[in-house]
């Protein structure tokens with residue numbers, strides 16, 4: 001953090017930190033006033049200005065640091081948490097919020113999410129549209145089937161994780177509840193095989209997979225997986 005030693009604000013802050021701040025706020029130069037409320041927290045560690053355990057970032061590096069905090073396009077909460085672990089300057093939190101709100105990629109993503117939520121209206125009756133997914137729990141695999149209408153959940157274990165066992169389990173479930181018009185599944189190989197397409201043809205239901213670009217479109221099954229895991233861990 002050599003930039004701290006060339007930044008004029010940091011240089012003055014170092015002087016104040018070493019020699020003590022003026023006792024009156026009125027004697028603090030205007031450009032250092034944003035640091036005044038935090039002055040008791042600002043200290044030097046091996047020549048480096050810190051606020052608590054967070055490195056003080058000079059103005060010339062703040063934009064770059066904002067970008068780094070937003071790597072992976074995490075939301076405001078995650079970005080703020082990252083900052084709280086590592087770095088600080090006056091107004092960090094507000095600037096992070098502004099940045100995330102202005103980020104084009106994030107805006108695009110939340111719009112897509114809203115559109116998808118709106119494009120999956122409740123089907124008119126139970127067991128018309130059903131979602132299925134496979135999840136792992138303590139070295140075993142399970143298939144979870146959830147009805148969009150009633151949110152009813154059915155779970156079966158899958159000893160060998162193959163299309164054959166997946167189809168077998170679904171046949172048992174369909175025998176009890178009927179064949180849905182539409183089955184939405186994840187992109188797992190058990191659902192992607194030609195055997196699974198044959199099963200769909202045979203039983204006469206439409207098979208839709210959640211596209212990898214919008215994994216949340218199988219949100220119904222993923223919610224069910226979370227519910228089941230919560231139940232299993234009790």
Ligand SMILES: [Zn+2]
Nearest residue numbers: 073103105106
């Ligand atoms: Zn973003």
